[in-house]
Amino acid sequence: MRRALTIVVAAATAAVMFAPPGLAEPGKSAQPLKWGDCPADVAKHGLQCTTIDVPLDHRNPDGPQIQLSLSRLASKNPDKRRGVLLTNPGGPGGSGLDFPGALVDLKMPQSVLDSYDIIGFDPRGVGRSTPVTCDLTTEQQNRGNIPPYARDAADVLTHARNSKIVADQCAKSKTANLLPYVSTAATARDMDRIREALHEDKISFLGYSYGTHLGAVYATLFPNRGDRIVLDSNLVPGGLDRAGSRLFGPGMEKRFPDFAKFAAAKPEYDLGTTPEAVTAKYFDLAARLDKAPVQGYDGALFRLATFASLYRDSRMPQLAEIWKALDTNQPPPRMVAAEAQPNVENAVASHLYVICNDSRWPKSVGSYLHDVSVDRKRYPMFGASGANIRPCAFWRSEPAEPPVRVGDRGPSDVLLAQNTRDPATPLSGAEQMRRALGDRARMVTADQGGHGVYLIGANKCANDTVTAFLTTGERPQDDRACVAEPA
Structure with a gap:
């Protein structure tokens, strides 16, 4: 899951059965965990918090340490408790400390809450886990972490200059010494340190969006330490790399007809009486705003706002109101993100640290x-955004550990969940992840739109499939396709 509008939004090899050269296998942690009250903005549903220390550089386990912040929603049914379920809400750059509470708000079934201690954590570099910075200005923060739509070559060159400035700021920031060490591989190794600190032989995992890449990397590095792994709304095996970013274009093209159908059926918005008319309105509004912005909305922001709103069906009425206001040169309603991001600067900076190290x-x-x-x-709605340049093109450091290629060696303990019309992590990318994991995985697809399946979408077949896997270990013998649920 991503935090809009700052969207912290994408061939198989053998899994590593042992630590690569220079990376020591960690032993059992003697570090006692002292659970206590969570910070005020996290404390709900009985959540407890603590911290652990992990190596800054996992090649040097006895060297400098950094701190990770963890949360726990403990099972209240010891007779049914199976173990721990680590979680990640997406990003990279998204805080996960409050995510167990968010899962309760999303009506996670009691059977799952009974089966696990639900564990949240801020990944390294994020939030309360030794945060990083790029000293981003307010303007730079407002650009978010998806490149702007480039109308022409001049727009690409302008964004290239801006991207180089950001990369230079990251390299000169007060946390520049952390640049090589904030990556998905390092975070996956942190997850195994969390496992040790919890005194568990294995961990289960539920990850959304970027969390699918994190979970797949963990399953590759530590194939025998995972229990039940659920990857929801899947990136390509390389994570949010160049290929994953360019999938935003086809993802929007596939998802947009859902909004066009919605708006065409609502004459009060006056955006067109047919899906084709609503689609034409999109291009008309974008072109008009390119020439003459309205209330701060230029064409690039209009396209980004539309893309972000397609993450959830529930955001469509708000999006239609924004379109209506812009179409009539009126002040649009303020777009309210579904989830608050307390520190946008850190979210954007840590996002860059990870994706620039990961590929x-x-x-x-x-x-x-x-x-x-x-x-x-090829994808006129949003393709010129996903393909645009990022600060990673000018990144000054190399990762301490090479990126991990997701592989297929290990037990068959992974379930992928995927919507057929996901704008940010399209089905085609999930199919690549499925192939990379091979017989380790099965995939359940839901015939619905939006970003997020389990607990987020309304498809009972898909939700029940994930719940059954988490609680009983039952998984489809073959990939399962869940038909659309009646409205």
């Missing part, structure tokens, strides 16, 4: 000029 991004501005030109024509 090798093209350094040539010319390659982005080419890709934007191609994707603008």
Whole structure:
């Protein structure tokens, strides 16, 4: 799951059965955990919090340490408790400390709450876990972490200059010494330290969006230490890399007809009486706002706001109100994010630390000029955003550990959940993840739109499949397709 509008939004090899050279296998942690009250903004539903220390550099386990903040929603039924369920809400850059409470708000079944201590944590670099910074200005924060829609080559070059400035700021920030050590591989190793600190032989995991990459990397690095792994709304196996970012274009094209149908059926919005008319209105509004912004909305922000609102069906009425206001040159209603992000600067900075370490991004501005030109024509709604350049093209550091390639060796203990019309992590990317995990995984698809399946979508078949896996271990023998639920 991502936090809008700052959207902290994407061939298989053998899994690593042992630590790579220079990475010591951690032993049992003697560190006692002292659970206590959580910070005020996290404390709800009986959540408890604590901290643990982990190596800054896992190649040097006895070297400098950093601190991770953890939360726990303990099972109240010891007779049914199976173990622990680590969770991640997405990102990268998203805080997960309050996520167990959010899962309760999403009506997580009591059978799951009885089966596990639900564990949340802020990944390294995020929130209360040794946070990083890029000293971003308010303007830079407001740009978020999805590149703007590039109308032409000049827009790409402008964003390239802005991206280089951001990369330089990250390299000169007070946390620049952490640059090589904030990555998905390092966070996965942190997860195993959390497992040790909880005195568990195995952990289960529930990860959404970017959390699917984190869970897949953990399952690859530690194939025999996972119990039941659920990956919901899947990125490509490389995470939010160049290929994952470019999937925003086809993802929006696949999802947008759901909104067009919704708006066409609501004459009060006056956006068109057919889905085709609503689609034409999108391009008309974007072109008009490119020339003459309304109340701070230019064409790029309009496109981004539309893309972000397609994450949830529940956001469609608000989006239609925004369109209606912009179409009539009126002040649009303020877009309210579904989830508050207390520190946007840290969210954007830690997002960059991770994605720039997790893959090798093209350094040539010319390659982005080419890709934007191609994707603008192929996916005119949003392709020129997903293909646009990022600060990673100018990143100054190398990761302490090479990116981990998701592999298929290990027990068959992974369940992928995926919507067929996800704008941010489209089905085509999930299918790549499914192939990379091979027989380790099964996938359940729900014929619905939006970003997030389990507890977020309304498909009972998909929800029940995930709940059964978490509580009983029952998993479809083959991949399962869940048909659309009646409205």
